Structure formats: structure tokens, C-alpha cells
Amino acid sequence: MTRISKTALLGGAGFGFGFLIIFHVIHKAYGKLDLWGLDIFQFLVILLTFSGIALASWLNEKREEExxxxxxxxxxxxxxxxxxxxxxxxxxxxxxxxxxxxxxxxxxxxxxxxxxxxxxxxxxxxxxxxxxxxxxxxxxxxxxxxxxxxxxxxxxxxxxxxxxxxxxxxxxxxxxxxxxxxxxxxxxxxxxxxxxxxxxxxxxxxxxxxxxxxxxxxxxxxxxxxxxxxxxxxxxxxxxxxxxxxxxxxxxxxxxxxxxxxxxxxxxxxxxxxxxxxxAFDRKKAELSTMHNLSKLVKNVLNQDELLTTAASLSRQICEADGALIEIDTHVARAGNVENPATNSNHPLPHTASWSAVSDTISKEEMQRVVSALSGTYAVLPSPQNKSLVIQNVGRDKRMAALQSEKLPLGSIAAFPLQTHDQVIGRLYAFKRMNYGFDRDNLNSLSAFADQIAIAVENHRLIKALMEGQRLEQELLVARQMQQKLLPSTLPSSPVFDMAARSIPAHEVGGDYYDVVQINDEMIGITVGDVSGKSVSAALYMAETKGIFQSLTKFLSDPRQVLHRMNEALYGTIERNSFVSLLYAILDTRSGAVQFARAGHCPLLWIHGGEWQFLRPNGIGLGLDGGTIFEETLAVETVQLQPGDIIIMYTDGVSEARNNDGEEFGYRRLAETVLDLQRDSADFLLDGILERIHDFTKSDVIEDDLTLLILIWKGN
Amino acid sequence: MSEFTIDAHEHDQIRILNLKGYLDAHTAPQLETSFQKELESGHYKLVINFRDLNYISSAGLGVFMQFIEEVRKHEGDIKLANMSKRVYNVFDLLGFPVLFEIFEDEKEALLSFQNKS
Incomplete structure (x- = not known):
């Protein structure tokens, strides 16, 4: 559109120019023409011609570039x-x-x-x-x-x-x-x-x-x-x-x-x-733009290295320094006391701090050495009491005596503490090759800049901590949900027995597991186990254990066979530092006979009349040994239940529940507690035991997952 | 809360690690690092002294399982000694006595290495 109008305008102007020439030629040849309005017409032509040119030239310019x-x-x-x-x-x-x-x-x-x-x-x-x-x-x-x-x-x-x-x-x-x-x-x-x-x-x-x-x-x-x-x-x-x-x-x-x-x-x-x-104007302008950049930097706080590199290069720009280095202490406690870095910074830099340096003419190593010398040899490092450190003549300054023999390419150094809430989290250093390189303007800008950097770094830390916390919470939530879903939602009920089970996860979620399967019309398989490890990995291994257990019990009715195959399957897949302890019992609902084997798990508690007994056949945990040791050591034991007999399976969260004195609830206390309580209903008994454990620990915080499974035999 | 320290020294080319405090899921990585260091420096004969260990959890047991295979591959072993009854029970329940040699005291453990070689 504008191109067409421009062409039209210029064309019109050319036409007007042509007319003017012709007019003048005629004028010269024949003398002044005596026509009414000719003067006005000529004026209009010249006005329009130049207006056209002006308009075209106005349109031609891209207005954005000022x-x-x-x-x-x-x-x-x-x-x-x-x-x-x-x-x-x-x-x-x-x-x-x-x-x-x-x-x-x-x-x-x-x-x-x-x-x-x-x-x-x-x-x-x-x-x-x-x-x-x-x-x-x-x-x-x-x-x-x-x-x-x-x-x-x-x-x-x-x-x-x-x-x-x-x-x-x-x-x-x-x-x-x-x-x-x-x-x-x-x-x-x-x-x-x-x-x-x-x-x-x-x-x-x-x-x-x-x-x-x-x-x-x-x-x-x-x-x-x-x-x-x-x-x-x-x-x-x-x-x-x-x-x-x-x-x-x-x-x-x-x-x-x-x-x-x-x-x-x-x-x-x-x-x-x-x-x-x-x-001066140039510098103010540069300062403004670096301040502007830094405010952008503050938003980009996810990567500390990037943050520091950008901040260092901006610091360098702001005072026209030859080099800049930002050092962030990693040893400063989050909410702890202000540690004086000068007292314990004899270590080389990277161990005590993360840092970032920018320069074309001074090597990072040189800058680092200067910083180390300043922090290690003298207690002159910027701290809240000692706002800034300025060395205008490196060659003559006493504080730099240690490095003067090395002829470093440095004339002046300025250092500022990076502090948030009276806590020094690091330092900003600027280096110039010339002596007396830092004027008051430079120092003011650097000081202001150091505050900005401190805020950015602090934000980075806060956000990171927040994100990490959220991630862990999320992980725990997933693990807890997984664990709950893996436990059976209902237990079999029968006139010949009464069964109750509960698993209470600790905050960090271990891998407690229980399961009940109907093997055939007469046989019921019952298991309680504990997967080592925490959180998601424990939940995953628990899921694997359940899968293996569910599939094996469908076609194997011998506890020994089931555990042996489970060990084989688990040993091949789980990490070497992980294992599963498990108790597996098969109840014959016709006879009340319980056949069971123990793979490194807590012993089975058998309440028989007014007596109690912990049954502990030999057997090592699942996933510990891939050879023959597992099978060789695994023993199977059988008990014949009488009406009123109870068997209790549990995890170490029960036996190892501790009170404030560090005393464990223990096996004996568990058995005596059962004998002390009403034993008509499995549910009531379960609640009673949990209440006693709670009374013992006097704590609402559970240190380890805690699982209890109770079977009361009623008999035929 | 849970304090755990490891003190290592050497006796006749056998490394002795003294464990002290609580060994649980939080402190287990410390023991892991120690084992890694020993293995990296070619020490495969190790005696672990439990005299000052107050508590061990299943995560603590896992650390021994993690390294035993490699140690034995290099003709070495991890021998356990001076366990309190409480700590021994935890090992015992899981069946460790069939997997590891457990001794009443450190000297016996050291001696058993020498008899072998």
C-alpha cells in the first residue's frame, strides 16, 4: 500500500517537474503568456510537486530506528x-x-x-x-x-x-x-x-x-x-x-x-x-542497564552457576573492571550463626565455596589466588563489621605482601560482602589492572550490586530448598499411596477363624507388607513381610514382592517351595543392599494345622491356652543369597491350632517400637500384652495391642512401619 | 539425632573398622563410603568391630550385603566382631550368621584371617 502510494507520489512529482520545464521553455520562447490564473496554477504545481516528494520521503523512513x-x-x-x-x-x-x-x-x-x-x-x-x-x-x-x-x-x-x-x-x-x-x-x-x-x-x-x-x-x-x-x-x-x-x-x-x-x-x-x-552519563547509563539485567537475573534463579557467571560479568561491566569474581560460601549454616569465613578458610577455594569468575585478561587462577590470600592470611575479609575492602595499590599495599613477589597483573582490588539478614553468604571481588582504578562511583555501584546479587543467591537457595522439599513430599505421597493399594482391601472371613490385620506407615514409609490368598477351598496363605529401604524404592520392591507372591501361591502349596522361588526371583532383580524378610504360613481350614516358614523375619507368636511361644524356624532373608544357602537353611514348622489359639504375625516396627528411654517394646511384652487382653475378637485384640504400644512409646510419631496380623482359630 | 562414626585402622594388612553409634538409613551412606574407600585402596580383608555400635537397622545390614560379593571375589572377607546382644539379634533374625563369620572379639576375627592365609 505505502509502496504504491510512494510510487504514485514520486510519479506525480516527476510529472509536475516536467510541466515546470515545459512551462519555462514556452515562456522563454514566446514571452510571458497572458492567461488568467496561470500564476496560481504554476504555484500549485510546484507546491504539489514538492509536497509529493516530502510525503514520499517521510513515508520511506523506518520510524522505529531512532x-x-x-x-x-x-x-x-x-x-x-x-x-x-x-x-x-x-x-x-x-x-x-x-x-x-x-x-x-x-x-x-x-x-x-x-x-x-x-x-x-x-x-x-x-x-x-x-x-x-x-x-x-x-x-x-x-x-x-x-x-x-x-x-x-x-x-x-x-x-x-x-x-x-x-x-x-x-x-x-x-x-x-x-x-x-x-x-x-x-x-x-x-x-x-x-x-x-x-x-x-x-x-x-x-x-x-x-x-x-x-x-x-x-x-x-x-x-x-x-x-x-x-x-x-x-x-x-x-x-x-x-x-x-x-x-x-x-x-x-x-x-x-x-x-x-x-x-x-x-x-x-x-x-x-x-x-x-x-x-559520567555513559557510566550511569551502563549502570542502569546492568541493574536492569540483574533484576532479570533475579528471576532466573534455577541455576546458581549461571546466576553467578552472569552476575560476575555484570559486576565487571558496571565498574569497567578487568575481572570480577563472586564467591559463595557453602559452609554457612542455613539458619545458623554467622561464621567468620576468615577463621576457617585456609582450604583451597572450591572446597569452601562455589565461585564464578569472569575476565579476559586476568586468569581465574590468579584471581582465585588473590582471593585465597586475602581470606586466608588476613582477617580483613568483608564482613558486616567491615563493609568493604579496597586495595588501590596492590604493589605497595601491606595486606598484599604475600603476593607482591609474584608480579600479578593487578593494580587495584575491591571486595564487598554479599549479605542477607546480617549473614554473609559470600563476597564479590572486582579487579583492575591499573592502580587507583576504583573511584567512589565505582564503589557505590558495586556495593549496591553486591546487595542485589545476595538477594538473587538467597532466592535461589530458598527456591531450591522449597523444590527439594516438595519433591520429597511428592515422592512420599506416591510411595504411601502405592503401599496402601498393595495391601489387601478385605480379608477372608469364615466361621472357623477370625482374622484382622493393619499396617501403619511411618512418615518416611518403609516397606511393610501383608497379604492373604485363598489357595484352594481349604487352604489359606498368609504372609507378613518387610522390604528393606525407604520410600519409593521400598514401595517398588514391595510391589514386586506382591506380584511374585501372588503368582507363586496360585500353584505352589508348600511354604518352602514358595519362599525358595521367591528368593530366586528377588535375588535376580533387587539391589544388593536390599532384601525382604517374610513369614509365610498356610492354614488348613479343615484341620486347623498351620504350616509355616520364616525367611529372616520376626518369629511367629503362638498363643496356646494361657501360654505363649515364639516360633522361629531357620531361614535367611529373601534376596540375600543367590546360591544354595537359602534353600539349605530354610526350615518349615507346623503347629496344630486348638479352638481359642491365636497366631500373630508382625513386623519389627512392633517389637522394636521404642520409648523415650530407648527401651524396646520387645517380644515378651507383646506376648504378655496379648494374654492380658480380651481375645474374643481379632479386631478388638488388634486395637488393644496398638493402644498398648502407643501407651508404651508415648509418642504419636511412628519411627518405623508397624504391621500386625492376628488370626484367632475358632475350630469346627 | 542419630550419631554415627567410623574409625579405621590397620593391623597386619587387615583393615579394622570400628563402628560407633547408630547405624540406620540415614547413617548407612557413611559406612558405604568407608567400604568404597577400603575397596578402592585394595583392602579386601576387613574386620568390623561392633563394640560401640548401639543400634543397627535393616538399611545398616544392607551395606554389608552390598560389598560382600566383591570382597570375596578378591579373596577377601568381611568379618564381624564384638556385637552386643541386641545388635547380634538383628543380624541373627535375618540369617546373617550363615552368610558372615561373626566372632566374639576382634582378635579371633584377625586370627581367622591369618589361619586362612
Whole structure:
């Protein structure tokens, strides 16, 4: 869309230019045409032609890039080209106009063409001047700048319009036409001064850019001053050519060049005044941007190494140091006392701290050695009492005596503590090759920066701790849910026996397991086991144990066979430091005979009449031995239950439940507790035992998983 | 809460590890590291003295299982000595006496190494 309109605009301008040439040729050949409205028409053509060019050139510029130097460069180029053109014009065809009836007429057709083309190009130059200065004014604009611009544009337009309406190209265009023109001209000059009074963009240039701007505006102002003079001076060829093409054009060009000259002169002066503070401004700007970067850094706290590297490189930028190093103490207790790093930092750095160093010219090792020397040899390390450490002359400073013989490439060092809540968590060091490299500004910025870094590091630690905690919680939750799902939801019930079981997981979730399977119409398989390990791994091994148990008991009715096969299966898969202890019993519901084997598990408690007995056939834990030892040691025992007999299977969470004195609940207490309680209902008995254990430990916190399975034989 | 320390020394090319305190899931990694160090330095004849050990959990037992295979592969052994009754019961329940040699005191354990070689 804009491309089409631009093409149309330029095409129209070309057409207008063609018309102007033809008009002038006709004029020269046949004298002034006496047509009504011709003057106005000619004025309109020239107005539209240059408006078209101006619009096209305005549209052409990408407004996003606000680069003042680019605009200044274009201004300079335009000024130079116009100067050369007017120079060529004067040297090639002196005296090529003659006056006739108060009008300039070119002597030959060639001079006609040359002067018309030159005037046209000068007109384009004037358009460029207006537009570029317009762009410059629009940088950092506010409501006032817009008003100033409108003021200038309207005075310019008024000048041009006056010249256009009152036309009839004359010898002395400016001052002879009308008294108004003098007032208007003065108004335009004021507008130029007003516009030039505000150049906020200069302040934002870097020192380098300011030097460039100074050069550009210096030559630019000279060129445009000359151009303005040439365009106004009625004896000059350029002035004559412009007036010949149209007096209004001459006014426009002259005023535009005046704007250029005025603006660039003020620009030069302004830049010159800004130059001494350029460096300070540069630094403040750099500080601001590094502060800005750091605030971004604070958000990115997941990777401490990255955080430190970025912080070190920003610290280096902020004070133009040759190197920077950030050291974070890893030995500082989370909520503990402030440890004085100086007292125990004789170790090499990496053991006591994580650190990150950035430099092109100083090696990391050198920086590290300096830091070690500072922290190890002297108690001068920054701490809350000792805010900062500044060594301005490394070669002479007593504190650096230990390293002076080594001729380190260092002149000055500044160090700041990184502290949060009065706790020093590390230090920021900056290094410069020159002596007295750190001025007060540098030190202030570094100090502020050190606080920012401390906050970032602290945030990183907090978030990490939080995440780790959440992860563990999540893991425990998963493990607990798994464990609960692996336990049977219902137990078989029968008139001949009463069964109850419960497993209470500890906070850290071990691998307690119990299961009951109906082997056939008469046989019921009962198991209680304990998988070593904690949390998810215990839960996984428990799931595996259950799978193996469930599948083996379907086709094996001998406890010895079941355990032997389980051992084989588990030994092949679980880790060497893990194992499973398990008790497996098969109850014959017709006879009340219980056949059982023990794989390294707590003995079976048999209550028989008023007597108790722990039955402990030989057998080692599952997953301990892959050879023949397991099978060789495994023994099977059988008990014949009488009505009222009870067997109790449990895990070590029961027998090893401890009270505050470290005393264990123990086997004997368990047996005596059972005898002490009502033994009609398995459920009640279970509750009773758990209550007694709780009374014993006097603690609601269970240290280890605790599982109890009770079978009361009623008999047939 | 759970304090656990290991003190190692050497006697006639046999490494003796004195365990002290509570050996449970939290302190087991410490023992693991000690074993790793011994194995890395080529020590495969090890005597573990339990005289000062107050408590051992199943995670503690697991550590011995973890290394016994490699130790025996290198003609070495882990022999256990000076267990309190309480600690011995834990080993015994799981069936360790058939897997490890357990001695009344350290000297016997050392002697049994010498008789073998």
C-alpha cells in the first residue's frame, strides 16, 4: 500500500517537474503568456510537486530506528551536495540570466535546463532538511515539541504562500514583495530558534556518538550557512535559479536551509557542552542497564552457576573492571550463626565455596589466588563489621605482601560482602589492572550490586530448598499411596477363624507388607513381610514382592517351595543392599494345622491356652543369597491350632517400637500384652495391642512401619 | 539425632573398622563410603568391630550385603566382631550368621584371617 502510494507520489512529482520545464521553455520562447490564473496554477504545481516528494520521503523512513547520527549524516550529505551543485552552477554559467521586466530570463536553453534542474535538486535538498530535522525533533518528543513544529511549519507555509500568491518572480523576492513577508520571515527565524532550543537526544548519545555528532554538526552547520547565504543572495546563481523556477520555491529553500544552519549550529554547541559529562552519563547509563539485567537475573534463579557467571560479568561491566569474581560460601549454616569465613578458610577455594569468575585478561587462577590470600592470611575479609575492602595499590599495599613477589597483573582490588539478614553468604571481588582504578562511583555501584546479587543467591537457595522439599513430599505421597493399594482391601472371613490385620506407615514409609490368598477351598496363605529401604524404592520392591507372591501361591502349596522361588526371583532383580524378610504360613481350614516358614523375619507368636511361644524356624532373608544357602537353611514348622489359639504375625516396627528411654517394646511384652487382653475378637485384640504400644512409646510419631496380623482359630 | 562414626585402622594388612553409634538409613551412606574407600585402596580383608555400635537397622545390614560379593571375589572377607546382644539379634533374625563369620572379639576375627592365609 505505502509502496504504491510512494510510487504514485514520486510519479506525480516527476510529472509536475516536467510541466515546470515545459512551462519555462514556452515562456522563454514566446514571452510571458497572458492567461488568467496561470500564476496560481504554476504555484500549485510546484507546491504539489514538492509536497509529493516530502510525503514520499517521510513515508520511506523506518520510524522505529531512532538514530540521530543517521539523520545528522544525511543532513551533512545533503548540505554538501547542494553546496557543490551551487558551486558548479556559478562556475559554469556566470551571467546566464538577464533581467527583463523585473524577471530573470536565462540567456540560453542550456542554462535554462541547468538552472531549473539545480533549483529542483536544491528544492529536494530543502525537503530532506525539513524532514530529517522533523525526525530529530520527534526523538523524545512531548506535547511542546509538536507545538513548536506546527509553529515552524505554519510560518514556513505562510511565507511560501505569500510568495506564491504575490508572485511574479522579482529581483528582490524577500523584502520587496510585501511588508507581511518581513514579519513572517522574522516569525520563521523565531520558530527555528525555538525548535533548536530543545535537543534532548544529545544527552543519550554515548561519548563516541557525541564525538561523531560534534563532527557532523560542525560541518553541517557550515555547509548550510553557506547554502542559506547562496539561496538568499539575489546576485547568486543558485538564488537566481530558484527564483526563476518559482519565487515561492526560493523562499522555501532559503528558509529550510536557514533551519538546517540554525539547528546544526545549536546542535554543535549543545554537543560540545555535553561532551565533558559524556563519560559520567555513559557510566550511569551502563549502570542502569546492568541493574536492569540483574533484576532479570533475579528471576532466573534455577541455576546458581549461571546466576553467578552472569552476575560476575555484570559486576565487571558496571565498574569497567578487568575481572570480577563472586564467591559463595557453602559452609554457612542455613539458619545458623554467622561464621567468620576468615577463621576457617585456609582450604583451597572450591572446597569452601562455589565461585564464578569472569575476565579476559586476568586468569581465574590468579584471581582465585588473590582471593585465597586475602581470606586466608588476613582477617580483613568483608564482613558486616567491615563493609568493604579496597586495595588501590596492590604493589605497595601491606595486606598484599604475600603476593607482591609474584608480579600479578593487578593494580587495584575491591571486595564487598554479599549479605542477607546480617549473614554473609559470600563476597564479590572486582579487579583492575591499573592502580587507583576504583573511584567512589565505582564503589557505590558495586556495593549496591553486591546487595542485589545476595538477594538473587538467597532466592535461589530458598527456591531450591522449597523444590527439594516438595519433591520429597511428592515422592512420599506416591510411595504411601502405592503401599496402601498393595495391601489387601478385605480379608477372608469364615466361621472357623477370625482374622484382622493393619499396617501403619511411618512418615518416611518403609516397606511393610501383608497379604492373604485363598489357595484352594481349604487352604489359606498368609504372609507378613518387610522390604528393606525407604520410600519409593521400598514401595517398588514391595510391589514386586506382591506380584511374585501372588503368582507363586496360585500353584505352589508348600511354604518352602514358595519362599525358595521367591528368593530366586528377588535375588535376580533387587539391589544388593536390599532384601525382604517374610513369614509365610498356610492354614488348613479343615484341620486347623498351620504350616509355616520364616525367611529372616520376626518369629511367629503362638498363643496356646494361657501360654505363649515364639516360633522361629531357620531361614535367611529373601534376596540375600543367590546360591544354595537359602534353600539349605530354610526350615518349615507346623503347629496344630486348638479352638481359642491365636497366631500373630508382625513386623519389627512392633517389637522394636521404642520409648523415650530407648527401651524396646520387645517380644515378651507383646506376648504378655496379648494374654492380658480380651481375645474374643481379632479386631478388638488388634486395637488393644496398638493402644498398648502407643501407651508404651508415648509418642504419636511412628519411627518405623508397624504391621500386625492376628488370626484367632475358632475350630469346627 | 542419630550419631554415627567410623574409625579405621590397620593391623597386619587387615583393615579394622570400628563402628560407633547408630547405624540406620540415614547413617548407612557413611559406612558405604568407608567400604568404597577400603575397596578402592585394595583392602579386601576387613574386620568390623561392633563394640560401640548401639543400634543397627535393616538399611545398616544392607551395606554389608552390598560389598560382600566383591570382597570375596578378591579373596577377601568381611568379618564381624564384638556385637552386643541386641545388635547380634538383628543380624541373627535375618540369617546373617550363615552368610558372615561373626566372632566374639576382634582378635579371633584377625586370627581367622591369618589361619586362612
Amino acid at each position: 538514530n540521530p547520527l543517521r539523520h545528522l549524516g544525511i543532513l551533512l550529505a545533503a548540505g554538501f551536495i547542494i553546496l557543490v551543485l551551487s558551486g558548479l552552477l556559478s562556475s559554469s554559467s556566470t551571467g546566464s540570466f538577464y533581467l527583463e521586466d523585473g524577471m530573470w530570463i536565462p540567456t540560453t536553453y542550456s542554462s535554462l535546463f541547468i538552472s531549473v534542474i539545480t533549483a529542483f535538486l536544491a528544492g529536494i535538498g530543502a525537503v530532506i532538511v525539513c524532514i530529517r530535522i522533523g525526525f530529530l525533533i520527534f526523538i523524545k518528543r512531548n506535547r511542546k515539541t509538536q507545538r513548536h513544529l506546527i509553529f515552524f511549519a505554519s510560518t514556513l507555509a505562510a511565507n511560501v504562500a505569500l510568495a506564491g500568491i504575490a508572485s511574479g518572480p522579482s529581483e528582490d523576492v524577500f523584502f520587496a514583495v510585501s511588508p507581511f513577508s518581513e514579519i513572517l520571515f522574522a516569525a520563521t527565524v523565531i520558530a527555528i530558534l525555538v525548535i533548536s532550543s530543545r535537543m534532548p537526544w544529545i544527552a543519550y548519545l554515548t561519548k563516541q556518538e557525541k564525538l561523531q555528532a560534534l563532527l557532523l554538526s560542525f560541518f553541517g552547520s557550515i555547509f548550510f550557512t553557506l547554502n542559506t547565504v547562496f539561496a538568499m543572495e539575489s546576485t547568486n546563481q543558485l538564488s537566481q535559479s530558484l527564483a526563476y523556477l518559482h519565487p515561492a520555491l526560493r523562499i522555501f529553500v532559503a528558509l529550510s536551509f536557514l533551519l538546517g544552519a540554525g539547528y546544526l549550529t545549536v546542535c554543535f554547541a549543545s554537543t560540545l557542552f555535553h561532551l565533558p559529562t559524556a563519560e
